[in-house]
Amino acid sequence: MNERKGHAERLICCYHGWNYDTDGKLMGVPVPEGCCDGFDRADFNLARAPRVGEYRGFVFASLSAHGASFEDHIGPMKGNIDDLVDRAPDGALALDAGMHRYVFSGNWKLQVENVLDSYHVPFGHASTVNKAGVQFARREGDRKGAEVIETGKQQTASTWKDRKSFTVGNGHGWTSNTTLDDSKRSSAAFDEYKRALAAKVGADRAAEILKPRLHNSLIYPNMSIMGLNIHVRVIKPLAVDRTEVTIYPIRLLGAPESMNSGNIRLLNVTHSAASFVQTDDLESFVRTQKGLHSQQTDWVDISRGLGAEEPDRELNATRGLATHEMVVRAQYRAWVGYMREAA
Ligand SMILES: [Fe+2]
Known part of the structure; x- marks a missing residue:
């Protein structure tokens, strides 16, 4: 094998x-x-994973015979999977375009926290975003890029401060991104894609699907759906200070091949082992891990935005600002729960 x-x-x-x-x-x-x-x-016979669940082609397994059921665990995050899969005109994805896989010297939770962290982007990725997001402008069909930072306001987090994060229990969460408006993207390939989607699901439903809602989603504890650089990420702890990350490009079945290959090409630039974006984060993880060895303090403060959370009744979620640490607190709340169960 x-x-x-x-x-x-x-x-x-x-x-x-x-x-x-x-x-x-x-x-x-x-x-x-x-x-x-x-x-x-x-x-x-080979040992079996005690519990397995599946939703729209994504297979989840638990090596524990005990714990919440798959349905109870995944809960409302099915909507985030729908948000991705529904974008495919044929209603299905293919994760068959290879993968990027690398290992960093740090704890797995650093990468998990990071997928929903909007505070670090203008600083951690300054070399990418400080030129008015030109790197993201390479995304097929984007004219101005994803506008991750306002022109003339480099080194500020101003364009990120109004974005929202959402939590729904079990450590899950996502961030919104109203600048990712695919209904406004246009190119020969993207226009063809929009026509293909509308032909399959109708114009109204296509418009609804392309409406911006999600940026990145975390299905706790180890999987994320990344909306901007469209991919699925799986995070695997190898040791307390060693983590494997696998990045799977996504092909939307039924979309023009040129659009799918454009997404894959972009991912090579942003999230391969020699990329401009993910390597920034990996360096931060490694430095954070080193810093955590300090004997000068026992605590990491994750109180940013504490008390500012509010209910979002439409989405049946708790909402906060994406530059706050509500999502991180939600992750550690879930983690503490699992550790207690295991004790
Ligand atoms: Fe990052």
Whole structure:
């Protein structure tokens, strides 16, 4: 089993050649002589993830037999998956365009906090956004880019300060971005995409789908849907100070190939291991991890915006400013809950 994707009838162990069907059933044992009397292949099937859930093609697994059900855990975040998948004219995605994978020397929670952090962008990514967002302007169909920072107001967070964050329990959350108005994007490929979407779902529904609502979404604890540089991210802790991040480009099925390949090209620029954007964050994570070794304080303050949260009855969520730390507090509240359950 050396390939991360593909088609195979058998899964073959690279060590002794024991092989299994795709349900994990042991099918073949080379040189079975020597196995103990009464050896029964049925006793040696692959271990199963105790709990598995699926929604619109995304498969989630828990290695714990206990805990909230998949439905209770994912809850309202199904809407965020819908927001992404509904953008595909054929109603489905393909994550078959390769991946970017890298490891940083820091705790996994640093990357999880970061996907919904809007405070760092003008500073952590200053080398990218300080030229009026020209890098994001390379996104297919954008004329002015995503306007991550106002021209003439470099080194301020002014364009980010009115954006909103939302939490819905279980550590989940998302940020909104009203500048990501796809109904205003235009190019030959994007116009073709909009026509294809409207042909499949009708003009009204297409307009609703393209209306800006979401920027980045976090499905706690380890998956995010990134709206600007359209991709799915999976965060895997390897050790307390070592984390693997995998970035999957998304192809919207039914969209023009030139639009999909434009998104993939942009992701190479922004989130590959040699990119202009994600590398800024990775450097910050590593420096933060080093700083956390300090013996001078036991505490990290995450109180920014504490008390400023308010209910959003339309979205059935709690709303705060995206430059505040409401989403971070929600993540640690969930984390403490899981740690208590496990204790
Ligand atoms: Fe960042």
